[in-house]
Amino acid sequence: MRQKTISRTSTFAWSPGQHVPLLATGTVAGAFDANFSNTSQLEIFDLNLADKSPEAIELSQPSGYVSSNARFNRLAWASPTVDRPYGMIAGGMENGELNLWDANAILSGSDDVLFSKQTNHSGPVRGLHFNPFQQNLLSSASSNGEIFIWDLGNLTKPYTPGSRSAKLEDITCVSWNNHVQHILATSSTTGYTVVWDLKSKREVLTLSYPGAGVGGMGSMGNLGQMSASRRGITAIAWNPDVATQIITATEDDNNPVILVWDLRYAHAPEKLPPSSSWTFDIAWCPRNPDLLASASFDGKINVDSIQSTHDSESATASHAVQESHDPFAPQQYQSQGATATISLKQPPKWLRRPIGATFGFGGKLVSFRNRPAPPSSLPLGAVTPIGVPTNISSVTL
Amino acid sequence: MVSSSSSLAAKQDAPKSLLLGRVMADHAAAAATSQHSLETQHEDMIHDAQYDYYGKRLATCSSDRTIKIFDVDGENHRLAETLRGHEGPVWQISWAHPKFGCILASCSYDGKVFVWREQNGQWARIKEHVAHSASVNSVAWAPHELGPTIVCASSDGRVSVLSFKDDGTWDTIMLDAHAIGCNAVGWAPATVPGSLIQQGPNSGKYPVSKRFSSAGCDNLVKIWVYREDLNTWKEEETLEGHTDWVRDVAWAPNIGVPKSYLASCSQDKTVLIWTQDTPSSPWQKKPLRNEKFADVVWRVSWSLSGNILAVSCGDNKVTLWKEALTGEWECVSEMEEKAMAAAGQH
Numbered sequence: 232m233r234q235k236t237i238s239r240t241s242t243f244a245w246s247p248g249q250h251v252p253l254l255a256t257g258t259v260a261g262a263f264d265a266n267f268s269n270t271s272q273l274e275i276f277d278l279n280l281a282d283k284s285p286e287a288i289e290l291s292q293p294s295g296y297v298s299s300n301a302r303f304n305r306l307a308w309a310s311p312t313v314d315r316p317y318g319m320i321a322g323g324m325e326n327g328e329l330n331l332w333d334a335n336a337i338l339s340g341s342d343d344v345l346f347s348k349q350t351n352h353s354g355p356v357r358g359l360h361f362n363p364f365q366q367n368l369l370s371s372a373s374s375n376g377e378i379f380i381w382d383l384g385n386l387t388k389p390y391t392p393g394s395r396s397a398k399l400e401d402i403t404c405v406s407w408n409n410h411v412q413h414i415l416a417t418s419s420t421t422g423y424t425v426v427w428d429l430k431s432k433r434e435v436l437t438l439s440y441p442g443a444g445v446g447g448m449g450s451m452g453n454l455g456q457m458s459a460s461r462r463g464i465t466a467i468a469w470n471p472d473v474a475t476q477i478i479t480a481t482e483d484d485n486n487p488v489i490l491v492w493d494l495r496y497a498h499a500p501e502k503l504p505p506s507s508s509w510t511f512d513i514a515w516c517p518r519n520p521d522l523l524a525s526a527s528f529d530g531k532i533n534v535d536s537i538q539s540t541h542d543s544e545s546a547t548a549s550h551a552v553q554e555s556h557d558p559f560a561p562q563q564y565q566s567q568g569a570t571a572t573i574s575l576k577q578p579p580k581w582l583r584r585p586i587g588a589t590f591g592f593g594g595k596l597v598s599f600r601n602r603p604a605p606p607s608s609l610p611l612g613a614v615t616p617i618g619v620p621t622n623i624s625s626v627t628l
Numbered sequence: 629m630v631s632s633s634s635s636l637a638a639k640q641d642a643p644k645s646l647l648l649g650r651v652m653a654d655h656a657a658a659a660a661t662s663q664h665s666l667e668t669q670h671e672d673m674i675h676d677a678q679y680d681y682y683g684k685r686l687a688t689c690s691s692d693r694t695i696k697i698f699d700v701d702g703e704n705h706r707l708a709e710t711l712r713g714h715e716g717p718v719w720q721i722s723w724a725h726p727k728f729g730c731i732l733a734s735c736s737y738d739g740k741v742f743v744w745r746e747q748n749g750q751w752a753r754i755k756e757h758v759a760h761s762a763s764v765n766s767v768a769w770a771p772h773e774l775g776p777t778i779v780c781a782s783s784d785g786r787v788s789v790l791s792f793k794d795d796g797t798w799d800t801i802m803l804d805a806h807a808i809g810c811n812a813v814g815w816a817p818a819t820v821p822g823s824l825i826q827q828g829p830n831s832g833k834y835p836v837s838k839r840f841s842s843a844g845c846d847n848l849v850k851i852w853v854y855r856e857d858l859n860t861w862k863e864e865e866t867l868e869g870h871t872d873w874v875r876d877v878a879w880a881p882n883i884g885v886p887k888s889y890l891a892s893c894s895q896d897k898t899v900l901i902w903t904q905d906t907p908s909s910p911w912q913k914k915p916l917r918n919e920k921f922a923d924v925v926w927r928v929s930w931s932l933s934g935n936i937l938a939v940s941c942g943d944n945k946v947t948l949w950k951e952a953l954t955g956e957w958e959c960v961s962e963m964e965e966k967a968m969a970a971a972g973q974h
Contacts (some may be wrong), residue, residue, distance in 0.1 A: 249847075587926055623688065
C-alpha cells in the first residue's frame, strides 16, 4: 500500500538506525527533471508515517539537505556509531568521486557535513555498499572493473578483492553477502555477476545472464555459446535469509526479468514474472522490514508497505505506476486496481511468533514452541515443508 | 480470588496471601506438579494456544491457516473441531467470557478478524471484520463487564475496537495507534484498582475502567481510555522505554490493591514492568532483570491471581517471575523443553 511519495528523480538509501525510518535521496545522474536544472542535492526526508491522510502522502520538504557539485549514482548509509549518531552517508558520484557525509550534520544544518572526498576511481562510481557485519568497511566499484574496499578508519589505503576480473567492465552494482562477511558480489554491464571471496582474494563464481531468447544457463563457463545480446545487470541483492541466494535484474526492456540464483545448485535460475518496465533501484528498509522503496525513471521514489492485503481506494491512478518487485518472494501476486501493490503470500519471518505461554484457569500454563526448521536443503521453488515439529505443553502450577 | 490450583492450596502461605491480595512473602517456588504435551497435528508453526475460561477447551492457531479446538479432560485432549476460513497464518485467538456463549475470535495475516460461535455442537462464523489493510497481529476480548467487545491490532498501524450491540449489529471504531504497525493489545482489568477495598456509601457499585494498552513497532506502549463524552477511545499515556518493536503487552489482573502492573516485552530482548501506585499516579518503569534476555521476548502473560508473570523468549525458554519483597523481580521457575520432559508427572 502506497505510504508516501517523494517527487525527486533520485537514488536513495534508508537510514539504518533504530529511530523512526528516514530516507536519504541524491539527485541521480543521467536523468533530467522538468526544468533541466543541473543542480544536485543530497536530502534527508522524515517520512512522517504517523500521518496517514491523503494530503500527507506527498513529501515535499526534506529535514536536511546539502548541495553537491556532482550527481549521484548510488547512496549507501552506514549504521550509527558513538561519534555519528545518525551514521555516515556515502555517495558514489558520476564524476568518479566517493564522498562521505555525516548524516547528523546534515540534519542539524551544520556546515561541517562532508567527512571525506576520495578520487581514486577513474570513472563514475556505480557500486557502493557497506559491509553488513563491519559497517566501517565500504565497497565501491566503477568502470574498468575497478573495485575498492575502504576502511572508514583509514581511508588513505583502500584495497582490492583480487586481481581484476576479465568479465567485468563497467560495474553497476556491488553487494556484500548478508551471512558470510567476506563474500562480495559485483555485477557489470557485460551481463556477468562475479562473486568474490575476500579471504582468498579471488573471484569464486560467475553468473551470466543469458540474452533474450536463450534459456537460462547456469554459472560457469558457457561464454562462447551465449547469444550476443547480453544486457547489463542493473541490480543485485542477496537474500537476507538464505546465504546462497542472490537476485539479479537486467536492463532489458524486452525481457525485464529478475533472476533468482541459488549458488549451490548451478540450476537454471528461477525467473520472477516480468513487470511492465524496470526499476533501477530497490531497497528494503533495514529497520522496518515491512517497508520497501523503489526508484524508477518516471520521476518518483515510492515507499511501499509489503503488508497490504487489499487496495484502498486509489484516487491517484492517472499515471502508470512503475512496479517494483519484492525480490525475496518466489511467489507474488498483484492486486487489481490501477495502483498495483505488493503483497507477500508468505508472511515475513518477523511476524511469526515462535513461542508463547499463557496462563489459564486452574493454575494452568499452556505453552507452545516451534522447533527450528531443518536447514533448507530443498531446491528453489519448493513448498514450505509441512509437518514442522511443534510442541504444546500444559503445566499445572 | 478463588484458589485455583490444588498445588498452591497445599502450600502453607497461599490462603493467607490470597486474602491479602498480592503474594509478597518469600516466593513459593512455582514448581510444576503435572505437565503433559499435546500433539496438535497442525501442519505448520503454531502461533498461539489459549485455554477457555474454565480450562475445559484449548484453542490453537497456526501458520497452516487453521484453528483447532480441543476438549480438555485432565491430561486427555480430543480434537473437537478444525476451523478453516482464514487465507493466511492465524496469529492469535481469544475466547470470550462464557456468559456470551461459546465464542472465539481469531486474527490473521490475511488482514481479517473472524468471530466464531459454537451452538449445538456446531461451529459457525458469526462475524467477519475486514477493516484492516494489513496483517492483524493480535485480538483480545474485553473484560466481560464492558460487554462483548474485541480490540484488534494491525500492521497497518491501526487498532480497531468492535462492540456487539443489543440490536445485533457491530460498532467499529478505528484508531491510528502506532505509525509503522501495532503488534499486540491487552485489556486493563475492568475494576478500578483499589476500589475493592474502598467500602463506602457507594459500595456495591464499582467504577469500571475501560482501558487497553497497545504495543507498537514504533517502540512505544500506549494506554487508551474510553471517553464517554466523545464516544471514542483516546490515548491516555505513552510509555517510552523500549528500543525496538514492542512484541506484547499484558495488564496484570486486579487483585484489590490500588497498584497497577503492566508488562511489556520487546524485540530489544527486554521485559519492562510498568507500575502505577494509584490510578492517578504516573507510570514508572522497571526492567524485569538487569541483563537482556538471550533473544527476542515474544510474549508476557500474567497468572490469573496476578502475581506470576510468564515470559516467553526466542531462545525457546519460558520463565516465570515473581516480585519479591524488595521490589525486584525474581525468576522462580524456568521451563525448558528438556526440563519439562524430566519434571515428570505426579
